[in-house]
Amino acid sequence: MxxxxxxxxxxxxxxxxxxxxxxxxxxxxxxxxxxxxxxxxxxxxxxxxxxxxxxxxxxxxxxxxxxxxxxxxxxxxxxxxQPIVGSPAHAIYMQWSWFGEATFARPLGEIVNHRRNFDPEIPAVVEEMANRALLCVKAVNDAVDGKAFLLGEFTAADIMVGYCLMLCNRLIPSHSYENANQYWTRLCQMNGAVxxxxxxxxxxxxx
Ligand SMILES: N[C@@H](CCC(=O)N[C@@H](CS)C(=O)NCC(=O)O)C(=O)O
Incomplete structure (x- = not known):
């Protein structure tokens, strides 16, 4: 097990x-x-x-x-x-999965680490990382325009990225990316996310 x-x-x-x-x-x-x-x-x-x-x-x-x-x-x-391994859809699935950890989680993790290690925090550092994270939110926002999930159907890439959206919502509470907000709401309704x-x-x- x-x-x-x-x-x-x-x-x-x-x-x-x-x-x-x-x-x-x-x-x-x-x-x-x-x-x-x-x-x-x-x-x-x-x-x-x-x-x-x-x-x-x-x-x-x-x-x-x-x-x-x-x-x-x-x-x-x-x-x-996940899509069939070796298919173009699988390439896009991997892209979003890696994006979730290598690109999106990174600035968010830096905010967490910075706040843990610097008291008081240095606002310019947090702002820089927040801006980097918001670029990622915009990328997700554009990707789910007209789609329920990143690849249309739910895949594990949504779990990789969904974790980042959870963190982002806690660290950078307000942004105006409506598709991303609706996508996050959809993810939150899934049994696994609950x-x-x-x-x-x-x-x-x-x-
Ligand atoms: N790329 C690693 C990152 C692991 C990671 O950074 N974990 C965080 C918690 S989500 C942690 O343990 N942070 C403690 C630290 O970096 O000091 C993974 O995806 O497992």
Missing amino acids: LKLFHVPGTRSTRIIWLCEELGVPLEIETVSFSVDFRMSPEWLTKNPVGKVPVLEDGELSMFESGAMVQYILDRYGDGRL KAFSDLNQGPLSR
Whole structure:
């Protein structure tokens, strides 16, 4: 059985969301987000850079959320929630999945990290990162114009990007990208999202 080491509101929500949509059983162990825990020798054997999440499947142990999503789809998905591998649609699916972690999550993570490490925060730094994140919201806004989801049908790319929209809404509360707002509302109605975000207020961003 898959086992997820989870912190509410972090990227581990992607795995909970995906498994719920697929109906794949998942054992969830909530762990501490403290630096002491994450930098402990025991945790560093699971995640060598002291971050969350970690996923285990028997002997297999993984520490990148996007790779976990793809592994679960390929091993347990029976072709669901991703286009046929090698098709142009799959290329676009990968594009949005990678965008979710490599481009969109990055400035948002920098805001979180900056606020954790600088008190008071430096407004110019937060503003720069917020502007970068808002460019990503605009890209999503344009992509879902006239479509329910990024590829038309719901795929795991929506989970990768949906996590960023959740974070964005908490960190940069108001923006006027209407398609993106409606897309986010649609995502929030999915069973997987309801489950994945049910413990948000117990997470590190609830402060
Ligand atoms: N690319 C990694 C990023 C992991 C990551 O940055 N996790 C955050 C929580 S969502 C974390 O542990 N941050 C602590 C830190 O960077 O100090 C993934 O997708 O798993």
